[in-house]
Amino acid sequence: MKDHYDVVIIGGGIVGLTLACALGKSRLQVAVIEAHELSDIHSDDDYDLRVSAISRASQQVFENLQAWPGMKSRRISPYENMHVWDSTGDGVIDFDAADLGVDVLGHIIENRVIQLSLIEQVKKLSNVDWLCPLAVDDIHYSDTNSQVKLDNSIVIKASLLVGADGANSRVRQAAGIEIEAAPYDQKGVVCVVQSTKHHQFTAWQRFLPTGPLAFLPLGDGRCSIVWSATDEEADSLVALDEDSFCRELEQAFEYTLGKVEAVGSRAAFPLIRRHAETYIKPGLALIGDAAHTIHPLAGQGANLGILDAASLAQVLIEADLQRKSISSFATLRKFERWRRGENTLMMYSMSGFKNLFSNEQPELMVLRNFGLNLVNSIKPVKHKFVRHAMGLDGDLPEIAKTTGW
Numbered sequence: 001m002k003d004h005y006d007v008v009i010i011g012g013g014i015v016g017l018t019l020a021c022a023l024g025k026s027r028l029q030v031a032v033i034e035a036h037e038l039s040d041i042h043s044d045d046d047y048d049l050r051v052s053a054i055s056r057a058s059q060q061v062f063e064n065l066q067a068w069p070g071m072k073s074r075r076i077s078p079y080e081n082m083h084v085w086d087s088t089g090d091g092v093i094d095f096d097a098a099d100l101g102v103d104v105l106g107h108i109i110e111n112r113v114i115q116l117s118l119i120e121q122v123k124k125l126s127n128v129d130w131l132c133p134l135a136v137d138d139i140h141y142s143d144t145n146s147q148v149k150l151d152n153s154i155v156i157k158a159s160l161l162v163g164a165d166g167a168n169s170r171v172r173q174a175a176g177i178e179i180e181a182a183p184y185d186q187k188g189v190v191c192v193v194q195s196t197k198h199h200q201f202t203a204w205q206r207f208l209p210t211g212p213l214a215f216l217p218l219g220d221g222r223c224s225i226v227w228s229a230t231d232e233e234a235d236s237l238v239a240l241d242e243d244s245f246c247r248e249l250e251q252a253f254e255y256t257l258g259k260v261e262a263v264g265s266r267a268a269f270p271l272i273r274r275h276a277e278t279y280i281k282p283g284l285a286l287i288g289d290a291a292h293t294i295h296p297l298a299g300q301g302a303n304l305g306i307l308d309a310a311s312l313a314q315v316l317i318e319a320d321l322q323r324k325s326i327s328s329f330a331t332l333r334k335f336e337r338w339r340r341g342e343n344t345l346m347m348y349s350m351s352g353f354k355n356l357f358s359n360e361q362p363e364l365m366v367l368r369n370f371g372l373n374l375v376n377s378i379k380p381v382k383h384k385f386v387r388h389a390m391g392l393d394g395d396l397p398e399i400a401k402t403t404g405w
């Protein structure tokens, strides 16, 4: 461990690790501080509750960082189709990889698998120090030389401090950056379920008036579910005994995958839209959940954070090659301008979807079902939607660009 680094990343979740790997080929001296050590996955371990639908753009980032083989060799679950429908009418929309000329639309991957594979790569990098398990106890932000006190009492200094420390970011607080927070008034209930029918490599989502219910395919034929429901409904779903939960779930899902036979442990996460008033200050940048959190209905939170990390790395590497300061406002402003627009668009689209589908006005219900069927029938419009969800539209960083699209 050094006492000074060019870049100190606080948080070794998916997003902080992606940034660390992406800086691996630079001349910058980098440290990543992570409080929790992860144990590796064994083939007989049950699936974790925290999984993410990883877009093609994020996959491309991981491939370029050589972390994809580590994910494939552990476990990933491809999905070839998406089927979305409204519980209040006949509105349906389907996306098919074959239609788009690709083999898969994306992959469902446990967050732990993503982290473990990125950590493997980070450990190979001579310019990156992986400081784990170590928690940050105190942060003294300064625009030129921030100080970070670790729980072993060691203090390290940083020219640039990066907050990748999640929704309750200490870095954000230390820099006095406010957030705009708006609860969705929903919790996401997550668990792994066994149904009588195979998932057919499809990501399923049914919009209920109380929130969307997603069944995401796992490698062993089971599904990871995310059931967004009002706070009270979510709490009571978690409290139900296993049999009653299975009955509620199969009904809410219209027996689309048959009966639900077994569920693993359940947890509920409060769903809150958060957006930091700024992602940067001189000598400081926020990425991933530290900068923004959104509704999981389109599975985009981690994907946005991965693109934040890849974009910030590109901006920093370019500045360093041009012998410019990596921590100046002018340099960091490029990152902020690049990512803020993209993230805002996704956040408002998710809020719009959530409000549209939880509205029970009869005229609106008719209109949205008509709209879903209309989009489903016009291929260019449908392709535009799916390209966006796959992270293939927008101003992508170089390492996220795929060929052949």
Ligand SMILES: Cc1cc2nc3c(=O)[nH]c(=O)nc-3n(C[C@H](O)[C@H](O)[C@H](O)COP(=O)(O)OP(=O)(O)OC[C@H]3O[C@@H](n4cnc5c(N)ncnc54)[C@H](O)[C@@H]3O)c2cc1C
Pocket (backbone or CB within 6 Å): 010, 011, 012, 013, 014, 015, 016, 033, 034, 035, 036, 051, 052, 053, 054, 111, 134, 135, 136, 137, 164, 165, 166, 167, 170, 188, 189, 190, 226, 269, 287, 288, 289, 290, 296, 298, 299, 300, 301, 302, 303, 304, 305
């Ligand atoms: C129910 C649900 C379903 C979701 N599904 C999807 C999906 O399908 N697709 C998708 O893209 N996204 C999804 N998301 C969002 C996704 O999980 C998050 O956006 C993503 O995990 C954020 O990653 P991160 O690295 O920014 O933050 P985190 O995962 O929160 O990581 C932060 C890291 O910082 C560390 N840390 C924090 N404080 C300190 C400290 N003081 N010292 C040291 N270390 C510290 C923590 O230990 C942690 O490892 C979902 C979210 C929810 C709630």
